[in-house]
Amino acid sequence: MGWAILPALxxxxxxxxxxxxxxxxGILGLGTVGTGTVQLLLDRTExxxxxxxxxxxxxxxxxxxxxxxxxxxxxxxxxxxTSIVTDPKIDIVVELIGGLEPxxxxxxxAIDCGKHVxxxxxxxxxxxxxxxxxxxxxxxxxxMLEAAVGxxxxxxxxxxxxxxxxxxxxxxxxxxxxxxxxxTKMQTQGSSFDDVLSDAQRLGYxxxxxxxxxxxxxxxxxxxxxxxxxFGGRIKRDEVYCEGIRQVSQxxxxxxxxxxxxxxxxxxxxxxxxxxxxxxxxxxxxxxDHPLASVSGVYNAVLVEGEPLGQVMFSGPGAGAGAxxxxxSSDILNLVARIKSSPFNEKANGKNAKPQIxxxxxxxxxxxxxxxxxxxxxxxxxxxxxxxxxxxxxxVIGKLGTSFGxxxxxxxxxxxxxxxxxxxxxxxxxHDVKEGNFEQALKEIRTLEAVDSIPSLLRVL
Amino acid sequence: MGWAILPALxxxxxxxxxxxxxxxxGILGLGTVGTGTVQLLLDRTExxxxxxxxxxxxxxxxxxxxxxxxxxxxxxxxxxxTSIVTDPKIDIVVELIGGLEPxxxxxxxAIDCGKHVxxxxxxxxxxxxxxxxxxxxxxxxxxMLEAAVGxxxxxxxxxxxxxxxxxxxxxxxxxxxxxxxxxTKMQTQGSSFDDVLSDAQRLGYxxxxxxxxxxxxxxxxxxxxxxxxxFGGRIKRDEVYCEGIRQVSQxxxxxxxxxxxxxxxxxxxxxxxxxxxxxxxxxxxxxxDHPLASVSGVYNAVLVEGEPLGQVMFSGPGAGAGAxxxxxSSDILNLVARIKSSPFNEKANGKNAKPQIxxxxxxxxxxxxxxxxxxxxxxxxxxxxxxxxxxxxxxVIGKLGTSFGxxxxxxxxxxxxxxxxxxxxxxxxxHDVKEGNFEQALKEIRTLEAVDSIPSLLRVL
Numbered sequence: 001m002g003w004a005i006l007p008a009l010x011x012x013x014x015x016x017x018x019x020x021x022x023x024x025x026g027i028l029g030l031g032t033v034g035t036g037t038v039q040l041l042l043d044r045t046e047x048x049x050x051x052x053x054x055x056x057x058x059x060x061x062x063x064x065x066x067x068x069x070x071x072x073x074x075x076x077x078x079x080x081x082t083s084i085v086t087d088p089k090i091d092i093v094v095e096l097i098g099g100l101e102p103x104x105x106x107x108x109x110a111i112d113c114g115k116h117v118x119x120x121x122x123x124x125x126x127x128x129x130x131x132x133x134x135x136x137x138x139x140x141x142x143x144m145l146e147a148a149v150g151x152x153x154x155x156x157x158x159x160x161x162x163x164x165x166x167x168x169x170x171x172x173x174x175x176x177x178x179x180x181x182x183x184t185k186m187q188t189q190g191s192s193f194d195d196v197l198s199d200a201q202r203l204g205y206x207x208x209x210x211x212x213x214x215x216x217x218x219x220x221x222x223x224x225x226x227x228x229x230x231f232g233g234r235i236k237r238d239e240v241y242c243e244g245i246r247q248v249s250q251x252x253x254x255x256x257x258x259x260x261x262x263x264x265x266x267x268x269x270x271x272x273x274x275x276x277x278x279x280x281x282x283x284x285x286x287x288x289d290h291p292l293a294s295v296s297g298v299y300n301a302v303l304v305e306g307e308p309l310g311q312v313m314f315s316g317p318g319a320g321a322g323a324x325x326x327x328x329s330s331d332i333l334n335l336v337a338r339i340k341s342s343p344f345n346e347k348a349n350g351k352n353a354k355p356q357i358x359x360x361x362x363x364x365x366x367x368x369x370x371x372x373x374x375x376x377x378x379x380x381x382x383x384x385x386x387x388x389x390x391x392x393x394x395x396v397i398g399k400l401g402t403s404f405g406x407x408x409x410x411x412x413x414x415x416x417x418x419x420x421x422x423x424x425x426x427x428x429x430x431h432d433v434k435e436g437n438f439e440q441a442l443k444e445i446r447t448l449e450a451v452d453s454i455p456s457l458l459r460v461l
Numbered sequence: 462m463g464w465a466i467l468p469a470l471x472x473x474x475x476x477x478x479x480x481x482x483x484x485x486x487g488i489l490g491l492g493t494v495g496t497g498t499v500q501l502l503l504d505r506t507e508x509x510x511x512x513x514x515x516x517x518x519x520x521x522x523x524x525x526x527x528x529x530x531x532x533x534x535x536x537x538x539x540x541x542x543t544s545i546v547t548d549p550k551i552d553i554v555v556e557l558i559g560g561l562e563p564x565x566x567x568x569x570x571a572i573d574c575g576k577h578v579x580x581x582x583x584x585x586x587x588x589x590x591x592x593x594x595x596x597x598x599x600x601x602x603x604x605m606l607e608a609a610v611g612x613x614x615x616x617x618x619x620x621x622x623x624x625x626x627x628x629x630x631x632x633x634x635x636x637x638x639x640x641x642x643x644x645t646k647m648q649t650q651g652s653s654f655d656d657v658l659s660d661a662q663r664l665g666y667x668x669x670x671x672x673x674x675x676x677x678x679x680x681x682x683x684x685x686x687x688x689x690x691x692f693g694g695r696i697k698r699d700e701v702y703c704e705g706i707r708q709v710s711q712x713x714x715x716x717x718x719x720x721x722x723x724x725x726x727x728x729x730x731x732x733x734x735x736x737x738x739x740x741x742x743x744x745x746x747x748x749x750d751h752p753l754a755s756v757s758g759v760y761n762a763v764l765v766e767g768e769p770l771g772q773v774m775f776s777g778p779g780a781g782a783g784a785x786x787x788x789x790s791s792d793i794l795n796l797v798a799r800i801k802s803s804p805f806n807e808k809a810n811g812k813n814a815k816p817q818i819x820x821x822x823x824x825x826x827x828x829x830x831x832x833x834x835x836x837x838x839x840x841x842x843x844x845x846x847x848x849x850x851x852x853x854x855x856x857v858i859g860k861l862g863t864s865f866g867x868x869x870x871x872x873x874x875x876x877x878x879x880x881x882x883x884x885x886x887x888x889x890x891x892h893d894v895k896e897g898n899f900e901q902a903l904k905e906i907r908t909l910e911a912v913d914s915i916p917s918l919l920r921v922l
Contacts, residue, residue: 036769039769040626040769046628046735047625047626047627047628048625048626048693048824050823050824051626146623152770152771152773153773154615154619154622154623154624154773157618157619157622157623158615158618158619158623161615161618161622161791161794161795161798162607162615162618162619162788162791163615163787163791164508164509164791164794165501165508165509165512165787165790165791165793165794166508166787167507167508232509274507291755291776294752294755306787307783308497308500308501308782308783308784308786308787309613309777309778309783309784309787310613310777310778310781310783310784311777311778312613312614312615312775312776312777312778313774313775313776313777314773314774314775315752315773315774315776316770316771316772316773316774317770317771317772317773320771321769322768322769322770322771323769323770323771325769326624326626326627326767326769326770327623329626330622330623330624330625330626332626333622333625333626333824334622334824337622337822337823337824337825338822340820340822340823341818341820341821341822341823342820357802359801359802359803360802361798361799361801361802362511362798362801362802363509363511363794363795363798364798
């Protein structure tokens with residue numbers, strides 16, 4: 001079969017690695033993650049020997065003059081990012097500037113120039129993944145994005161490579177560290193959302209503008225990416241239902257705890273049989289003995305359910321320079337390994353000969369081109385937790401029950417938990433119901449004279 | 462850079478896949494995992510499309526006549542396993558017969574014939590990994606072993622590919638489902654080791670001869686494999702310290718719980734600074750808020766600590782046909798993807814042209830050739846839990862404390878927990894001590910007239 005000679009060539013080629021021109025990186029961005037990545041790549045002792053094949057050729061920054069925490073050869077830094085992504089010497093562009101533009105344009109330019117791309121940018125991938133991955137497939141390059149979801153936790157690659165023989169049934173994640181930190185502190189300290197948010201901002205766990213985190217947008221970006229990989233189809237980001245944690249109150253956390261639940265912001269992608277996909281982000285009551293219930297603080301976790309596998313969970317630090325630069329560097333190392341294991345191209349005997357990837361690995365490249373059909377929320381089935389404030393009259397629970405019954409909503413428990421001022425507080429937990437039916441029942445309940453308000457509506461896992 | 466043409470060739474080649482001869486498997490063994498794997502590979506709807514490129518050409522079994530749960534074309538089954546591993550038509554040999562021989566010889570023969578190997582056999586890899594991986598490197602083929610550790614949990618591949626940029630500090634696992642099931646049941650039901658073992662045997666969670674599980678050998682096999690990957694060096698299996706769970710009593714589980722611990726059989730590989738590696742298996746008191754403490758029943762988990770990553774944990778079903786065949790099939794799929802992404806070889810224009818891997822990916826192949834230096838147990842530092850039965854005399858605790866002090870063993874707590882018959886029971890938890898010093902102290906304590914016996918000695922995480 002000719003194996004005997006080919007490996008010998010490989011060995012020869014690997015052994016003569018000294019003559020081999022290293023793989024050249026152009027890194028865009030030298031903020032927290034950029035600096036962490038450069039530090040990791042330069043500090044090679046006791047790490048994978050393949051790191052020695054990497055050369056950081058150019059780093060794109062806003063200001064070349066600004067003092068930096070890493071030492072790079074003079075001339076490495078440049079504020080001309082376009083010149084980096086088009087530099088013919090560069091093999092891999094590492095995009096760490098974040099945001100939509102100019103990240104999107106720079107990534108597309110890099111791909112057009114035949115460069116592989118590593119990115120940590122969930123916003124740009126979840127919104128322009130279609131354009132970017134089509135361009136990459138056309139150009140025959142890889143776009144690697146392990147760092148875009150779950151920080152340092154390997155989840156993108158395991159989903160692509162290790163779990164893809166399974167029929168994936170659900171991917172359920174705690175994928176935003178800021179909101180998990182806030183919910184954990186609200187539960188353990190009994191503090192309000194606003195107080196914990198201020199603390200989190202002071203400690204650097206939340207941004208000055210916390211919108212993307214607390215309103216669930218970041219989690220929605222991430223579950224779009226995970227769903228696309230897990231279910232083998234692209235996801236339209238604006239079809240993802242997204243509800244944040246602003247309305248989660250201390251009261252609900254306390255009641256949830258009494259009922260045996262903890263409240264988490266879950267990002268869920270789920271398929272039942274061959275029905276359309278559910279992709280959604282919302283605060284959720286999670287049973288305390290569920291694997292995701294014990295994931296606390298800034299930690300992230302992703303639970304994958306598949307057939308015949310069963311459930312596996314990946315958990316770890318979801319953010320931070322160390323964790324994210326681990327993921328970014330692992331993507332870089334994977335590309336370097338692929339480049340190193342590719343045979344000589346036609347120019348092999350020339351002076352600047354370097355191996356190139358000649359055909360993309362279908363498990364690492366983005367194979368899927370079709371969009372997944374996303375189920376409308378009204379069609380989804382879930383359990384609900386609802387808290388009502390009602391007038392303190394007899395028969396109110398009966399009226400609530402009748403309204404729910406009118407719309408086919410079956411109740412698991414109805415408890416009058418106490419009073420707030422002169423209003424009675426009633427907590428309802430339903431059995432599985434269609435969201436649309438529940439919504440109709442609420443519409444009717446809102447018209448009841450005895451019902452003052454519905455301060456909380458949460459879903460139950 | 463020539464990218465523009467090469468991808469076009471790839472696309473052409475992938476599109477003409479109908480003419481492409483599929484990747485041919487020879488599977489050895491059609492027991493639980495073999496049957497599960499065949500079922501998964503044949504039932505392709507809604508799984509990765511690449512599965513369609515796989516053809517199960519031959520399956521080696523003990524008895525061709527025995528009725529089977531899977532339907533295969535006649536002539537597929539054969540009891541001549543050697544003829545399968547040497548069959549020139551076969552690309553990948555999947556070894557699922559387990560045990561040392563003939564598994565070892567068949568794997569080596571397959572490699573000699575230029576075939577890639579997928580195996581779920583931790584015993585053969587932990588003992589003959591050196592010989593097998595050397596042969597594979599020489600032949601330029603891959604040996605894939607995801608299923609050998611952690612059942613369906615992706616851990617081998619993430620360690621090789623996603624985490625290898627890190628300086629790994631420790632890999633700590635609950636890697637044997639049988640012992641974790643037994644310890645969990647002992648804790649939740651308050652039953653004795655012997656009773657739970659009988660139940661587990663009845664339910665199929667423990668073998669008729671449970672030695673390999675309950676004495677920790679299986680866990681030692683697995684941590685040898687994980688340590689080799691994580692620390693980039695081979696491990697001599699007989700240098701791994703191995704202590705099982707037979708001596709763990711209900712009494713100790715109860716005391717551990719009172720002290721805030723749960724008892725788990727941990728498999729640990731750990732390096733402090735650049736000192737030799739600690740590789741060991743023993744029952745361990747794990748703090749209840751530790752991520753591994755909540756892994757119960759037949760579930761497995763592997764916690765990896767690295768720099769700059771921090772801690773990540775992988776958990777899921779550690780055994781069973783579904784989980785294990787997921788791991789086996791994922792290895793097969795990875796090989797198929799590599800084969801498909803390799804360019805045509807020289808025979809490309811011939812009738813039987815098929816792409817071949819021409820140079821091994823250094824992240825997937827076994828690069829390391831040197832043995833790790835393993836630290837002797839006496840040099841390792843740990844905390845201990847010890848339970849003493851002593852005569853009911855005043856001053857006994859003082860005598861114990863003095864003996865420990867004589868050997869530099871510092872104590873965290875000493876509690877007289879009660880009486881057993883006419884003997885006093887004393888539970889001691891130490892601070893970090895060198896194993897050798899603790900052993901010396903015990904030697905002295907055993908000579909004390911007041912000390913009757915030391916029923917339990919356990920380590921604390």
